[in-house]
Amino acid sequence: MNKIEIDFKNCYGIHSLEHTFDFEDTNVYAIYAPNGLMKTSFTKSFYDLSKGEEPSEPRHSRPPTHSVKIDGIPITKEAIYVLQSGCEVGNPVDAITAILVNPAQKAEYDKLITDLLGLKAKLINALQKISGIKKSNIESTLIKDWDEKDIFAAIQSAANTNSSDNLSMFEYAVIFDCKAQDILNNPSFASNAAEFSRRYDEIFSTFSSLFKKGVFNPAKADSSLIALKNNGYFSNGHRVQLQGESESFDQTQFAEKLAEANARLDSDSSLKQIRSDLAKNAPTQSLTALFENLNPTELEDLFSRLEDPGKFRRSLWAYYVSTTSLVKEFLDEYDNNIDKMREIEEIASASKSQWSSAIRLFNNRFVEMPFLLEVKNFSAVTLGQDIPELIFKFKDDFGETDCSPEEALKTLSQGEKRAVYLLMFIFEVEARKLSGRETLFILDDIADSFDYKNKHAIIQYLHDLTRENNFYQIILTHNFDFFRALGNANVVRSKFAIMANKQDNCIVFKHALGVNNYFVGEIVKKLRGSSCKLCATVPFLRNLIEYTDGPDATDYIALTNVLHWRKASMELSVAGYVELYNRRISRNQEVKPTDTSTLPLVSLIFETAASVCARENHDALCLEDKIALSMACRLRGEQFITFQSRGINGDVNYWIPDKNVYGKELRNFKDLLISNPLPFDSTSDVSTLEKIGIIVCSNIHINSFMYEPILDLTVEHLVSLYEEVTQMCNNRGLLGK
Secondary structure, eight states: OOEEEEEEEEETTEEEEEEEEEOTTOSEEEEEOOTTSSHHHHHHHHHHHHTTOOOOOTTTOOOOEEEEEETTEEOOGGGEEEEOTTOOOOOHHHHHHHHHOOHHHHHHHHHHHHHHHHHHHHHHHHHHHHHOOOHHHHHHHHHHHHTOSSHHHHHHHHHTSOOOSOOTTOOHHHHTSHHHHHHHTOHHHHHHHHHHHHHHHHHHHHTTTTOBTTTBOHHHHHHHHHHHHHTTTTTTTOOEEOTTOSSEEOHHHHHHHHHHHHHHHHTSHHHHHHHHHHTSSHHHHHHHHHHHHOOHHHHHHHHHHTTSHHHHHHHHHHHHHHTOTHHHHHHHHHHHHHHHHHHHHHHHHTTHHHHHHHHHHHHHHSTTOSEEEEEEOHHHHHTTSSOOEEEEEEEETTEEEEEOHHHHHTTOOHHHHHHHHHHHHHHHHHHHHHHTOOEEEEEESTTTTOOHHHHHHHHHHHHHHTTOTTEEEEEEESOHHHHHHHHHTTSSOGGGEEEEEEETTEEEEEEOOSOSOHIIIIIITTOTTOHHHHHHHHHHHHHHHHHHTOTTSHHHHHHHHHHSOOTTTTSSBHHHHHHHHHHHHOOOOOOOOTTTTTSBHHHHHHHHHHHHHHOSOOOSOOHHHHHHHHHHHHHHHHHHHHHHHHHHHOOTTOOOOTTOOHHHHHHHHHHHHHHSOOSSOOHHHHHHHHHHHHHTGGGGSOOTTOHHHHHTSOHHHHHHHHHHHHHHHHHTTOTTO
16 A cells, blocks of 8 residues: 545535545554544544445535545455544454454364254254253253263264163153152152052052053143142033043042042052152153153162263263264264364464453553453354353452443443443454455544543554554544654654645645644744744743742733733833843844834734734644734733723723733623623623633643643634624724724
8 A cells, every 4th residue: 555545525524625645655644633624524434435335415415525545446445444533332242253253264164064063953953852851951961971072072972882771761851850850869769669660550550441651640630630620620510531431420529539549659658758749840740751651670770770870871872872873974074074173273273362462452551440351262252153252350459340341331431431442443453463454544533531541552552553564544633632642652753744724615734843842843943033933932931930930020920911901011012022032041032023123012912813814724733823813812802891891980091900810800891791781782792702711811821731722723713703802892993092
């Protein structure tokens, strides 16, 4: 990838943007864009393209057009990955799967195992019919009974076990049901089972008209009597006719008949308890049915085998396997493919380091998160047999708790959710490393919602990506501090740090100057001959004097008077300020505009602001323009308050008290208007004055820690505000006073 040519028109608010990103000598561009200019629109357009969709213009319903080409060829959706700002956290499983499941490995593995899995399903069906165990439990039961690692080994062990005994009368599910086992393991049952079986057998022979083995036994007869009674059968006059009996029975007679039969067992308390236990529920009734079909020898054999239940379980499986014709075909297929399958599994296991390193990177770099992350069930996931199980491990002083992503995300802060979203990005990056896919990453304010510690972790990761030859990044931000940090950390080189500007209704990109230290690199070093840069040094120098000499210093007071509309505001000339600057900074700047040397510095500030407003196009950064406009806005605002207050209170000598800040004086002025309304509606005037207080006042205290508030304001916004307050002063005849 050498060049990416972009042409967006009417795409999410971008009227026109044409630019070529030359990646021949870099793989990272950083774009600083003030809020509302183009950043989100640019990202949304690429996001649509990454989904195979067309960018649109929903705001103005204008027909959009777009073109994105890599070295002259239209970009494919697979070559784009977009990390959006403030995006909701999706399903981390999808991102993890991309790493763990290598498509080529999975395809070959699936091809080998397809026939085997088909035979396995058929074999499980056959074993289910014989054993009576639920189909879903066959595999786990086999593995457990044979203590093997998988069903293949368990079937092989069963096939290799001698199974000459006929065990067809024993059904695994009936004998080893937990409720049946409660009865079979009862010592009283074992000691009385033979007698119970003998008497139980007599019941069928003595009461042949009532019972039939395997069809209708005493337990079913008791249940039938209860059901007939509860449903009003006898109350309606119906009677029961038994096969071979000449007379029918009413409810009482039928109950007496059953009692007579049960007396064969109930006369012995132990046998009565056995009968009661066997009639409790469906599993125990199935055990009853088994006893009905066993002769005394077989019953004795059953109890003998139950003395070693583990061996009995394996004997049953060995018998079932020996009588199932599919077993040989299944084992042959397994033997033919197992070596190749294991080879692929070993290759797949190598990808474990890929996802584990991604999680380790996240856990190590993102500090003070309330959780650590872990992926379970790795083996099944690597071959696409299962989805990844991402676990959040929350730790505190009292212990550790595991949570699923769904549970964890409910409790995370926005910044912590953003961290999980970033983790998904890391997984995606690792997946694309595995595939070797050439990718253009569009990263929209990736550091939003993070504190400074974790912002540096992000910057470090972006620096890691610069080492990948197939990866190209366009990083967008409206945060100048982050923009500057990208350069300081060598993520992006200076010549590839650019700024977005609006020019003739088009978005254009220009090289960003002085990113590392704009004040020193662009203002102080280039002060000569620039009235705008000269004005921009005033608040900075004032702050330095405050730090070194304190707020009572003569120079501090002189510069404070320049920044506020006061009686002494016009006393400091341009020449006087240059002398003060050179004395304080010791740079001996030759700033001597001969025609303005005696001009008051405040007048130069107004002239500079007017010249900035007159420009047709503005740069996105232009810190000096923004400082000059901010100073001029507040001066005009205080000028308006001063002269309007004079008109209201009748004091032609009124000045704003030196100790009053702008906010306090504005509140006083509004209170004055309430008690002494002007002869015109001043609502819009007050609104403009409030905007000055909100937007610009804090920007006039510039120091190394306070670049960002003013940098992230657009020049156009400040131009509009200055023109508004100037027109307001002009309308009231205040200019020139």
